[in-house]
Amino acid sequence: MNRNKNLPLSEINFYILLAVSEPAHGYLIMQKVEELSRGEVRVAAGTLYGAIENLLKARFIVPVDGDDNRRKVYSLTEEGRQIVQMDIERMKLMISQAENCLQERKG
Amino acid sequence: MFVFKLFPDYAKEEKWLNEMAKKGFSLEKVTLGYHFRAAEPEDACIRIDFRYFKDPAEYINYCTMFEDSGWKHIAGSQHTGVQYFKRMPEAQNDDIFSDFESRAQRYIRAFRIWVYFALFVLFFMVVLLSTGSVDFRALIDPRFFYLTPGLWEKTGPSFWKAFWFETPFAMFRAGLLYFYPVSILIYLFIAAKARFLYGRAKKEPAE
Numbered sequence: 001m002n003r004n005k006n007l008p009l010s011e012i013n014f015y016i017l018l019a020v021s022e023p024a025h026g027y028l029i030m031q032k033v034e035e036l037s038r039g040e041v042r043v044a045a046g047t048l049y050g051a052i053e054n055l056l057k058a059r060f061i062v063p064v065d066g067d068d069n070r071r072k073v074y075s076l077t078e079e080g081r082q083i084v085q086m087d088i089e090r091m092k093l094m095i096s097q098a099e100n101c102l103q104e105r106k107g
Numbered sequence: 108m109f110v111f112k113l114f115p116d117y118a119k120e121e122k123w124l125n126e127m128a129k130k131g132f133s134l135e136k137v138t139l140g141y142h143f144r145a146a147e148p149e150d151a152c153i154r155i156d157f158r159y160f161k162d163p164a165e166y167i168n169y170c171t172m173f174e175d176s177g178w179k180h181i182a183g184s185q186h187t188g189v190q191y192f193k194r195m196p197e198a199q200n201d202d203i204f205s206d207f208e209s210r211a212q213r214y215i216r217a218f219r220i221w222v223y224f225a226l227f228v229l230f231f232m233v234v235l236l237s238t239g240s241v242d243f244r245a246l247i248d249p250r251f252f253y254l255t256p257g258l259w260e261k262t263g264p265s266f267w268k269a270f271w272f273e274t275p276f277a278m279f280r281a282g283l284l285y286f287y288p289v290s291i292l293i294y295l296f297i298a299a300k301a302r303f304l305y306g307r308a309k310k311e312p313a314e
Contacts, residue, residue: 027171
């Protein structure tokens with residue numbers, strides 16, 4: 001199977017994409033990532049900036065007009081939505097296979 | 108106070124700046140060296156990123172992202188590359204990077220700049236040599252720095268007159284010829300160092 005080269009998404013990128021499903025600026029993304037991951041993922045400013053740069057290049061997110069001229073606001077694109085969906089399918093398969101295999105061993 | 112120092116290794120530079128802060132020297136700006144002002148000695152946490160920006164609005168966006176999360180931008184500018192941040196009490200982490208790879212990436216960005224510099228100088232050297240204003244053979248025989256026709260066949264006072272007249276120009280040409288290769292070598296050396304530090308930073312946790 002010819003898989004998209006952006007898969008699997010890193011944990012940070014996955015949560016950033018979820019965070020910008022509603023337009024958000026940098027610091028808001030940081031807070032949302034922490035909240036969505038229930039405190040498991042804390043992304044620092046320098047790391048987030050680099051991750052945003054890569055997601056912009058991959059066209060998974062785009063800057064959108066905001067009323068704040070000091071902070072850029074980013075939003076999820078259709079391509080971004082698709083890659084998240086593909087990663088979800090990938091993880092669903094992993095989870096079901098893992099559960100099957102571990103169940104068989106038990107029984 | 109002004110201190111001139113060069114650091115290819117950002118981890119060492121961060122450590123040094125924190126030691127200076129402990130001695131009561133607070134970093135004010137960095138232009139061709141470090142400018143400090145006297146301050147209360149403190150346990151500072153200064154972190155360094157390497158980025159330059161074509162778009163001023165993007166530079167402001169970048170700095171704001173750091174300041175929002177508790178990192179004050181204390182030195183560096185849109186085009187200088189090296190950016191200095193100081194931890195404020197509200198910052199959650201003690202680093203501006205949360206994984207090794209992104210912390211190491213700053214060396215790759217610096218590496219590219221130094222390679223561009225080297226190529227830029229190389230380009231001018233090629234242009235200069237192709238116009239024929241500097242003769243390459245002068246590297247082996249300095250007489251080729253002198254362009255006066257028949258100079259080396261002259262003798263006595265007419266030789267010395269022509270020789271001294273042209274010497275300042277010959278020295279200028281020699282400067283050009285040596286300046287270009289030497290600066291290319293320096294840039295490539297720093298680039299190689301940055302590339303090495305990238306490989307090391309990828310594996311090692313920062314202090």
